[in-house]
Amino acid sequence: MRLASRLLRAVVSLWLIVTFVFLALRLTGDPIVATLNPDDMTRDMMESYRKLWGFEGTVGEQYMVYVTNVLRGNFGKSILNGRDAFEVVLERLPATLQLIGSAALVMVLIGVPVGTLAALKAGSKWDAAIMSFSTLGFAIPNFFFGLLLILVFSVTLHWLPTGGTGTIWHLLMPVVTIGVAKAAVFTRFVRSAMLDALKLQCVTSAKARGLSGARVLIRHVFPNALVPLATILPLLVGGMISAAAVVEAVFAWPGIGRLIVESVAQRNLAIVQVIIMLVAAVMIVTNLLVDLIYSWLDPRAAAAAAN
Amino acid sequence: MYAVMTAGWRATKKMPLSVKIALVWLLLCLSLVGFAAWLPIPEKNTLNLMARLLPPVGWGGGLDHLLGTDELGRDILARLISSMRTSLLLALCATMISAALGTTLGILAAHFGGWVDELVVGAIDAQASLPFIIVTLTITAFFGSSLMLFLIILGLYGWERFARLSRAMTLASRGRGYVLAMQTLGFSWWRIYLRHVLPNIASALLVTATINFPETILLETSLSFLGLGIQPPNTSLGNMVGFGRNYLLTGWWMCVVPGVTIFLCTLAVSVIGDWARSVISRH
Numbered sequence A: 001m002r003l004a005s006r007l008l009r010a011v012v013s014l015w016l017i018v019t020f021v022f023l024a025l026r027l028t029g030d031p032i033v034a035t036l037n038p039d040d041m042t043r044d045m046m047e048s049y050r051k052l053w054g055f056e057g058t059v060g061e062q063y064m065v066y067v068t069n070v071l072r073g074n075f076g077k078s079i080l081n082g083r084d085a086f087e088v089v090l091e092r093l094p095a096t097l098q099l100i101g102s103a104a105l106v107m108v109l110i111g112v113p114v115g116t117l118a119a120l121k122a123g124s125k126w127d128a129a130i131m132s133f134s135t136l137g138f139a140i141p142n143f144f145f146g147l148l149l150i151l152v153f154s155v156t157l158h159w160l161p162t163g164g165t166g167t168i169w170h171l172l173m174p175v176v177t178i179g180v181a182k183a184a185v186f187t188r189f190v191r192s193a194m195l196d197a198l199k200l201q202c203v204t205s206a207k208a209r210g211l212s213g214a215r216v217l218i219r220h221v222f223p224n225a226l227v228p229l230a231t232i233l234p235l236l237v238g239g240m241i242s243a244a245a246v247v248e249a250v251f252a253w254p255g256i257g258r259l260i261v262e263s264v265a266q267r268n269l270a271i272v273q274v275i276i277m278l279v280a281a282v283m284i285v286t287n288l289l290v291d292l293i294y295s296w297l298d299p300r301a302a303a304a305a306a307n
Numbered sequence B: 001m002y003a004v005m006t007a008g009w010r011a012t013k014k015m016p017l018s019v020k021i022a023l024v025w026l027l028l029c030l031s032l033v034g035f036a037a038w039l040p041i042p043e044k045n046t047l048n049l050m051a052r053l054l055p056p057v058g059w060g061g062g063l064d065h066l067l068g069t070d071e072l073g074r075d076i077l078a079r080l081i082s083s084m085r086t087s088l089l090l091a092l093c094a095t096m097i098s099a100a101l102g103t104t105l106g107i108l109a110a111h112f113g114g115w116v117d118e119l120v121v122g123a124i125d126a127q128a129s130l131p132f133i134i135v136t137l138t139i140t141a142f143f144g145s146s147l148m149l150f151l152i153i154l155g156l157y158g159w160e161r162f163a164r165l166s167r168a169m170t171l172a173s174r175g176r177g178y179v180l181a182m183q184t185l186g187f188s189w190w191r192i193y194l195r196h197v198l199p200n201i202a203s204a205l206l207v208t209a210t211i212n213f214p215e216t217i218l219l220e221t222s223l224s225f226l227g228l229g230i231q232p233p234n235t236s237l238g239n240m241v242g243f244g245r246n247y248l249l250t251g252w253w254m255c256v257v258p259g260v261t262i263f264l265c266t267l268a269v270s271v272i273g274d275w276a277r278s279v280i281s282r283h
Helices: A001-025 A030-035 A043-053 A059-071 A085-120 A125-139 A140-154 A170-199 A201-208 A213-231 A233-250 A256-264 A269-297 A298-305 B001-015 B018-036 B075-111 B114-129 B132-143 B147-156 B159-173 B177-185 B187-226 B237-247 B253-282
Strands: none
Touching: A001 A269, A001 B132, A043 A059, A043 A170, A059 B075, A085 A170, A085 A233, A085 A256, A085 B132, A085 B159, A125 A170, A125 A201, A125 B253, A140 A170, A140 A233, A140 B159, A140 B237, A140 B253, A170 A233, A170 B147, A201 B075, A213 A233, A213 A269, A233 A256, A233 A269, A233 B132, A256 A269, A269 B114, B018 B075, B018 B114, B075 B114, B075 B147, B075 B159, B075 B187, B075 B237, B075 B253, B132 B147, B132 B187, B147 B187, B159 B187, B159 B237, B177 B187, B177 B253, B187 B237, B187 B253
16 A cells, blocks of 8 residues: 555656656757757658657647657657667666666775764774765765866876776776765764664663674664665765766766766757656655565654554 | 944954964965955056966965966966856855845745745755756756856855744744733844844854855856856856966966965865854854
């Protein structure tokens, strides 16, 4: 029952996004002029496209055609080369997933141990130093951090390629740029989640029963810290997508982030609308997942919400 | 007034060193921006092809151009000051817009409740879950780039934080004695909110602004870096880094100088914000 209502909400959110994109496209003026280059084609060609994409008749009719097309995966064609916009975006997906996936790994590998250390030694010099580094990592702009890495490791030391793709060495700098920046944020969340979990009665009682420190940490502290950490998953996914848009441009990484930046500069609206809908879909699914994970991790909260 | 000043003075004495340094840096930036016209530095658009790509002082440069020159021989310090003005002013205006918008919506949601509340809370959730830079890029693609639109977009960033906070605090204040007293005396709601509730939540809103402000700088400079924010001939710290990027080999300072400036400005505001939050939570 709860799952059904969640699914319904996700579908409604998706439908709202599609409607927003449709309205925004209508507000830009003639969508045919906006998505195609009118200098390159005759009036007849534009009329045939108008018919093909359903930009005829009243706004209501156009909306119906638009929604049907979206449901069929037909988002129009790239103005650059006339290729199917959805295909162009799908092609770029693996590169971005590789980048974000590796960066997420770096984030977790740094964030979990470092955040745990800060929480266990709360108030100490270790804690203060870790929090200071976290503030530094938050304040440095992604694009500048990336350029500094290029300056040091490519321009000065000639160790790594400045950009592009192909080998694992190409992946290294973009992954570090995103992973370290996100680790700075994630460490803070891990620290505060761990601090809250350390205060729980079950942890005190486990210690009192004489369980070893490591056992208390793994069996009692970590599982409880997972609950608040799960709720920030959408925030992290959104942050990764934002960072990818900027960092892919810095390192000429052939993913979706660079595609959207290029497409915006060219005003290639067919591509841009596919990407915004894809990102929205990813965020909606992530939120749905978090709801499910949350009720699985913490049945008490789920029961409270159901009542 | 006197009490406020002495309290302020006592607070500066207890300030950690990092906060003092952050304040000094921000004051330096603001005075550079404010007094740029009277400083003995070249005009920012003066070309000097005889003095192209000069390094900063300390890396072989002369005192004529403290932070070096760019590929057209323009003084980087002069361009930096002009860019700082753009970036700081934009972030300040945008933060004020988002604070005003968010606080108003939050108070309205708390006051009216019902479907108004649900609508505002829904909008807060939607805004919080979308990666804002992607939304910004989409709006720019649809409507083109202009300074006014850019400011409005930046102003829409982060309003949900202010809304969430003011909604929660307004709801909490309703049961408080002073609000009940005011209600009993027959004051109008808007007067109670404006004159009594708002001053009570002002410090928390200010701390939220110190989180929003650096993030707005990062958003603006990122977009300007990508060439989709502030456009030439206007300069922002972000598009300076963007242009400097093409000269990493021959003039690294062209991108490092503005980059470090962004970093120090966001860092300074974050450090001050962290400290202010800890002071407020102690009270």
